[in-house]
Amino acid sequence: MSTxxxxxxxxxxxxxxxxAEALRRKGYTGELTLLGDEPHVPxxxxxxxxxxxxxxxxxxxxxxxxxxxLDALDxxxxxxxxxxxxxxxxxxxxxxxxxxxxxDTIVLATGxxxxxxxxxxxxxxxHVLRSLDDALxxxxxxxxxxxxxxxxxxxxxxxxxxxxxxxxxxVVLAGPQAAPLAAQLGPLASDLLAELHNENGVKLRLGAGVxxxxxxxxxxxxxxxxxxxxxxxxxxxxxxxxxxCTDWLEDSGLVLGNGVVCDSRCRAADGIYAAGDVAxxxxxxxxxxxxxxxxxxxxxxxxxxxxxxxxxxxxxxPIPYFWTDxxxxxxxxxxxxxxxxxxxxxxxxxxARRFVARYERHGKxxxxxxxxxxxxxxxxxxxxxxxxxxx
Amino acid sequence: xxxxxxxxKCCGAGSCVLAAPDVFDQRxxxxxxxxxxAEPAEHLRTAVREAADVCPAAAISLSEA
Ligand SMILES: Cc1cc2nc3c(=O)[nH]c(=O)nc-3n(C[C@H](O)[C@H](O)[C@H](O)COP(=O)(O)OP(=O)(O)OC[C@H]3O[C@@H](n4cnc5c(N)ncnc54)[C@H](O)[C@@H]3O)c2cc1C
Ligand code: SF4
Numbered sequence: 186m187s188t189x190x191x192x193x194x195x196x197x198x199x200x201x202x203x204x205a206e207a208l209r210r211k212g213y214t215g216e217l218t219l220l221g222d223e224p225h226v227p228x229x230x231x232x233x234x235x236x237x238x239x240x241x242x243x244x245x246x247x248x249x250x251x252x253x254x255l256d257a258l259d260x261x262x263x264x265x266x267x268x269x270x271x272x273x274x275x276x277x278x279x280x281x282x283x284x285x286x287x288x289d290t291i292v293l294a295t296g297x298x299x300x301x302x303x304x305x306x307x308x309x310x311x312h313v314l315r316s317l318d319d320a321l322x323x324x325x326x327x328x329x330x331x332x333x334x335x336x337x338x339x340x341x342x343x344x345x346x347x348x349x350x351x352x353x354x355x356v357v358l359a360g361p362q363a364a365p366l367a368a369q370l371g372p373l374a375s376d377l378l379a380e381l382h383n384e385n386g387v388k389l390r391l392g393a394g395v396x397x398x399x400x401x402x403x404x405x406x407x408x409x410x411x412x413x414x415x416x417x418x419x420x421x422x423x424x425x426x427x428x429x430c431t432d433w434l435e436d437s438g439l440v441l442g443n444g445v446v447c448d449s450r451c452r453a454a455d456g457i458y459a460a461g462d463v464a465x466x467x468x469x470x471x472x473x474x475x476x477x478x479x480x481x482x483x484x485x486x487x488x489x490x491x492x493x494x495x496x497x498x499x500x501x502x503p504i505p506y507f508w509t510d511x512x513x514x515x516x517x518x519x520x521x522x523x524x525x526x527x528x529x530x531x532x533x534x535x536x537a538r539r540f541v542a543r544y545e546r547h548g549k550x551x552x553x554x555x556x557x558x559x560x561x562x563x564x565x566x567x568x569x570x571x572x573x574x575x576x
Numbered sequence: 577x578x579x580x581x582x583x584x585k586c587c588g589a590g591s592c593v594l595a596a597p598d599v600f601d602q603r604x605x606x607x608x609x610x611x612x613x614a615e616p617a618e619h620l621r622t623a624v625r626e627a628a629d630v631c632p633a634a635a636i637s638l639s640e641a
Contacts, residue, residue: 210625484591484629488629
């Protein structure tokens with residue numbers, strides 16, 4: 186085991202914390218620093234659009250670890266200070282507040298930030314949802330809102346729609362696809378999702394992109410569709426995907442391009458690694474660069490990075506996985522489901538809204554989708570998806 | 577080592593089962609984690625620690641007892 190003299194992790198959330206924990210678990214005893222721009226101790230994002238937005242959980246329940254467990258990690262936790270630049274040669278991170286943090290090994294885990302619409306900044310009544318503070322701000326306004334418009338028909342938009350309906354708000358979901366998540370899940374599952382949203386009173390305005398927002402002074406009044414139609418709303422959530430937080434690395438000399446570009450070991454340069462949503466690495470089994478924005482990747486990639494820092498020299502080749510909860514539907518998605526894949530129901534029954542479907546391309550299983558059958562979906566994954574596998 | 581799980585937090589990912597199949601399973605009906613061994617034997621500890629760390633919902637806590 187090669188042991189670095191010090192490890193600095195930039196980004197103190199899922200991937201950053203998991204890197205630090207995995208290093209310790211694997212026996213690393215050297216100096217460890219975790220730098221985060223948010224003032225909060227590391228917390229989990231998936232509950233933000235679900236339990237936290239719904240008010241079912243107090244914000245503290247989303248914290249990833251208790252204070253005690255964090256203390257036991259024996260890492261310096263520097264919060265509320267952003268990494269501002271990286272000096273690759275001297276392996277030093279300069280922070281917004283003027284710190285210069287040098288370390289033998291640096292891990293980049295700064296995640297992504299929401300994409301916005303032109304003219305959105307400075308407009309009242311427009312929200313994005315990425316951070317705990319975003320979730321609390323949105324929740325506060327939702328409680329006194331009549332009509333919410335969600336721009337974006339992906340996972341996040343659909344989850345927020347479901348949660349907001351649960352709070353009794355009128356919800357319109359707008360986006361260019363035929364059904365929510367159509368590009369990701371294909372027609373079978375996305376049509377079922379559309380049905381579910383319809384039944385629960387979400388108005389779907391799909392098949393047309395949103396061109397921009399409309400406003401009265403500095404207050405949003407709705408959005409304009411590409412068809413020219415205007416949808417009125419008291420409150421708008423923009424959920425149009427996210428962009429990697431790499432601005433601070435622009436002058437570093439690292440290769441950037443939809444994330445920090447890494448080799449198959451998640452290494453961006455000598456002694457510099459990336460993990461989580463911000464990392465775009467070479468997946469050896471897929472033979473291409475891949476960047477994943479999901480919760481399990483944040484931890485699994487962190488594990489791989491920690492192992493490689495300690496000299497494992499292993500490629501990271503996971504089977505992608507994410508889940509989403511919308512109304513009473515819990516979906517588990519293993520592998521890569523192409524919208525044009527051949528889909529076979531292998532267990533349960535879509536009519537009963539409990540089933541597992543296998544996705545195939547060119548006669549080869551590429552993905553498994555479970556609808557209210559998490560365990561069965563995992564078993565089919567173990568049976569059918571053999572490419573990848575991080576362990 | 578003693579394991580406790582917060583069923584409310586569990587999202588049914590099954591990562592814990594993949595990491596430590598001798599210790600964790602999932603309920604058939606909703607995928608929520610089931611503890612097969614609340615106080616796992618010595619040789620399972622590393623796997624259990626990894627399972628707790630990879631759980632995407634931070635639903636598994638460990639205490640040294
Ligand atoms: C609302 C919501 C719901 C989600 N639901 C699911 C789900 O159901 N299932 C699923 O699989 N995935 C879900 N995800 C995705 C999942 O949360 C992410 O994949 C995961 O959080 C990625 O972890 P990360 O550590 O790479 O990035 P992040 O969690 O984004 O953490 C990056 C951290 O770095 C900080 N940072 C950024 N720039 C700097 C800087 N310059 N200096 C210091 N710190 C910086 C950020 O503020 C942040 O705290 C959801 C995400 C969101 C936002
Ligand atoms: S890994 Fe965590 S969320 Fe997944 S089944 Fe196990 S306890 Fe539940």
